[in-house]
Amino acid sequence: MAAWDKRLAGVRGVLLDISGVLYDGGEDGGAPIPGSVEAVARLKRSRLKVRFCTNESQKSRRELVGLLRRQGFDISEGEVTAPAPAASLILKERSLRPHLLVCDGVRSEFGQIDTTNPNCVVIADAGEDFSYQNMNKAFQVLMELEKPVLISLGKGRYYKETSGLMLDVGAYMKALEYACGIEAEVVGKPSPEYFQLALKEMGVEAHEAIMIGDDIVGDVGGAQRCGMRALQVRTGKFRPSDEQHPQVKADGYVDNLAEAVDLLLQHATK
Template sequence: MSWTKTPIRGVLLDITGVLYNSGEGDGEAIPGSVEAVARLAASGTPVRFCTNETMTTRRRLVEKLRRLGFDIELDQVFSPVPAVVSELRRRRLRPFLVSHPDVAEEFADVVTMNPNAVVLADAGRHFTYEILNEAFRVLITNPDAVLFSLGIGKYYKDADRLTLDVGPFARALEYATSRKAEVVGKPAKAFFETALRDMGVEPNDAVMVGDDIVNDVGGAQKCGIRGVQVRTGKFQPGDERHPDVKPDAFVNNLAEAVDEILRKKEQA
């Protein structure tokens, strides 16, 4: 496999569709993924988990993953909500929130009165036309208002069904307001770079393993990171013929990717 010709000194992993599949209760770990993460840790290879999950807090997500058997620390997980909260504070912005109630605690200290920004996240069943329309009004009545989209994915796999992600709604607001969204999360370059800095690893020494060919694989490759796509999660057979993104490799699952990473490391 050519993607391991040069050493891999840091690994970025997507979570949903790579580590586990969502479903009833906590969902279920993808076979071999718990052991694969443990093997990476035992080898001393730095690992960070990069997710666009915005319907739960990092704390709850880590708790769920631990119940599924993963040994993961909170500070290993990078997600868009803490990142956008930091950006809101830095720029002293007051957001109108389109978000899931389960992440409300993350925004507890953020001023939301008289909004001059919109934060668009995956609100799940709490998303309504009325809420989107209110976000539109915030933007259209204030030419300086900022639109943040937490990720820009088209869809994701929820249990056994594909479900619209935040991207289509961000595009709707962009079209209606002639405003360009600032993306926080994958595939934004800054999101990947933050995780790399935390590991102390250069882009060409890292690999991103994900199930989203555009946001995981394509986003990583634009940063100079190798991108490997698993055939689990939201993977579709048509991904192998994607017109724009050509992964460095396709693997059947995370365990197969880790086998190759560690095999190459043992040979070094």
Template sequence: MLPNYTVNIMAWLRSPIKGVMLDISGVLKNGNVAIPGSIEAVQRLRKCGLKLRFVTNETQLSRHDLTEKLRRIGFQLHENEVFPPAPAMVETLKGLRLNPMLLVHPKVLIDFKDVDQSNPNCVVVGDAAEHFTYERMNSAFRLLMELKNPKLFTLGRGRYYLEEDGLCLDVGCFTTALEFATGLKAEVVGKPSSSFFATPLKDMGLDSSEVVMIGDDIESDVGGAQKCGMRGVLVRTGKFRPERDENHPNVKPDAVVNDLAQGVELILSSESFKSLIKHE
């Protein structure tokens, strides 16, 4: 029996690909370890001249620290190529003139240094990990219940992610708890938000139809990208679970590949890519 990635291989590779967006956790690395073949795969994409952006819902590290961590484990990239949700959240807060209560990991607070946090009139939830204490959750709940016009923001809706020691609850679980308790609906600033994907697309200077998103989260990575007009490719690494993801009721990936290396090989060996290179 042929592997699943071959089912739609002609369809997703038929149109030219000029840029690739890559999720980080579960695609490039698990915890502090690079996934086998992922460093070389990124190098191959760069060598062939494709535009690259690294899009992530990582909110346990600042943008700078995340970039440095990836460099330490072997990836070659620049900080301005990395798009986490915290900088986008800062711009949203400034634009709306909101003062947040930050329910985020201490290591990401530096990204919010230019935001006024006095007299908070909204709550921002990130992946605080072990800092999701009852006291902090309850403080956020109380603030939202006391505000006349409460606003709740979340830096993602992921359910879980994979670390070296196993699966971990993600920010979506804690966001949902606050939604349930307050009756509010959180605004997502991060994947799968269309406005979040629009920023790296604009930075690449490409149309969404020219870009492929590769991720391990079928809803946030693949589904979010497809809603923006990109092609969404799912990898069988990271948080991928065949019983849940290969027959998802709502999201149908353009392709499913074993890992990033295999996805890159398919892109670079496709006739549409060879034709594009030949005419440039």
């Protein structure tokens, strides 16, 4: 592999995944990944632009930022690209009235949206709310539509909490796709539109940006397909087999965000 100097040349903006990079979630709010609080602070003191690009769809941005700030992170709502507000914009633009299969936490992001007489279904990482009854209701709404529209906030397979691996929204998206014979529209990583939204919000071109994430497909592969570079951290849901992934090769593998920031500060700003 080329030297870091070459791999990180010209990077002006950094997109940071949150879960598995900044912290591991959990019932008690989870815990920061060692070194990440300081790494974010150092990055923000540098000349690099920073944006947080998450697929978190259980919590509103307000809740997520509050939780991270209590853990010591320097982060504000305006710095976060999250799928629920992005979906909310799409719903407005297309005059879609969603049946929402989402946690109560994230429902406030759809506060301005008409949900009467639904003509589409939006699913998020609903956690315990993915009951049979709720899934069946979403299924029935879709089956009654002439042209069923299913919008999924991300399509992650699973994520890691302090208690272990947890099924993510992608699994439930696949269940509804199969049952209804349809294909969902994904709002969130690895959708190109979503990465482009984050780049636009950061004000950096794809070739000047690098994504740092723990998901070899959703973060690394998705960002690379948009013309960005991407590093995978060996934290969160990282598994050793990711480094031999048959389709996706990161521009670098690092132990954690702290190491990524060390490398960026050393090589990217030259």
